[in-house]
Amino acid sequence: MSTLAAIDMGSNAIRFYVVEPTGPSTYRVIDNIREPIRLGGDVFISGTIRPENIRKAEEAFRRFRQTLQRYQVKTVRAVATASIREAANGEQVLDRLEKASGIRVEVIAGDEEARLVALAVGSRIPLKKKNALIVDLGGGSVEVSRVENGRITLAESHNFGAVRLLDVLSSAGDDPARGGALLRDYMEVMGRKLRRKGAEKAELFIATGGNMETIASLPDIGAVPHPAWPGTLVFKTAKLRLMMEALSGMTVKARISKYGLREDRADVILPACFVYHMLAKLNGSTEILVPRVSLKDGLILDTLARTRTVEHSDDLRAQVMVSCRELCDRFKVDRLHSEKVALLAARLFDGTATIHKMGATERLRLEVAAMLHDIGYFISIQKHHKHSFYIISNAEIVGLPPAERVVAAHVARYHRKALPKKEHAEFEGLPKKERTSVRRLAALLRLADALDKEHLGAIRGIDCKMAEGALRIVAASRKSCRLETLGFERNAQMFREVFGIDVTLEIRQEA
Secondary structure (H helix, E strand, O other): OOOEEEEEEOOOOEEEEEEEEEEOOEEEEEEEEEEOOOHHHHHHHHOOOOHHHHHHHHHHHHHHHHHHHHOOOOEEEEEEOHHHHHOOOHHHHHHHHHHHHOOOOEEOOHHHHHHHHHHHHHOOOOOOOOEEEEEEEOOOOEEEEEEEOOEEEEEEEEOOOHHHHHHHHHOOOOOHHHHHHHHHHHHHHHHHHHOOOOOOOOOEEEEEOHHHHHHHHOHHHOOEEOOOOOOOEEEEHHHHHHHHHHHHOOOHHHHHHHHOOOHHHHOOHHHHHHHHHHHHHHHOOOEEEEOOOOHHHHHHHHHHHHOOHHHHHHHHHHHHHHHHHHHHHHOOOOHHHHHHHHHHHHHHHHHOHHHHOOOHHHHHHHHHHHHHOOHHHHOOOOOHHHHHHHHHHHOOOOOOOHHHHHHHHHHHHOOOOOOOOOOOHHHHOOOHHHHHHHHHHHHHHHHHHHOOOOOOOOEEEEEEEEEOOEEEEEEEEOOOOHHHHHHHHHHHHHHHHHHOOOEEEEEEEOO
């Protein structure tokens, strides 16, 4: 594969990375550029990015284009995070950047940031069979991810990035001691919001981001190379507290003078220390691991993985389903029923492939909708399908983009009651192709849900057979499954209307 590039349009700076692949998941860095354009400083105060910084970003992207041409880069991934997500003129900024450079920037959600950072961390620290907390602090937000056995089970994005926290310090004026006291009070409030009752301590506390790499490079921190994981530094949490206290009593100019920091790092390093220390303390961690990787590394690794299409698809599906199961547990969903319906839905999808002619993307949408179709029970039994739509649409499902979540939410919404119609504004707002997908997948989900009507997992397996222009589903069970048979007939009408063929169910009772 030829050279690749990644662009991370963050709140404190824009980072540009050019690499040369050296293997299926390894690469050599050719160029690494950091443009100190603080977009977050505009957005978090005024809500928009000011013209001066837009012009600076345009100039930076023109330079990026020249560098791409120089290295003959054909594949570039560019993403934007908190500052563009929140900017009222974010789309306008991205359009201007594309016109200036030909590079289109994708705005990603906090859970996708978490996934990409975890991917990068996994290239340095083996996360399988590990329980880890990954904290990625940017200028506008902090992504906190719990990883269990290599998969993200929880990803949360909180709006207290290092640049945003400068607003707290600004109210202290030039009094460093008062600024430190204000930050301590503020972080205590944030800490209470982050605490989870019964949350299990993570074995590893992993910190990423430019601020942490700077902190770990300071002599007073005493970071040393990890003996088992090359490229990773480790230091004691207690050292971070001492550093935090030392920085609290210094002006920005004094930090620049003593530690040789850049100005745009010297002002945010104190709030960064507070965030990392608070989260390490909440987790009960005595040491902090710094793998020295970032979002842009995750972008490169994800791009390399996409060349291995089947492997990448399987890995993403596994991550998505882990997130769905975490949601099931959080919202007290009947896991036995949800797992059975998801399994039956997938088998129906595979067994009717010649009828619906859909692919892997639609199959995953169906599995997500099947796993979460009853999640609305958490709000109310009445109209729970509508509540399921709301929860799925707004939940963070790691590995599943927001647009895909919305489609899966519609499929879950139509697993019972009314069929999709023009009076349903959210459904009509979908592109025509997605409306077709929702109808087809909802028809399959209704059948799968009916096949576990009693929520007892009685159906052990199904076989789909086409004969004389009709679909016959043969289900194996140790019971007569009278309720499943009745429910199937009631739910089969949507399938008949959508696909234009008849469908029948045969229960083969096993001994």
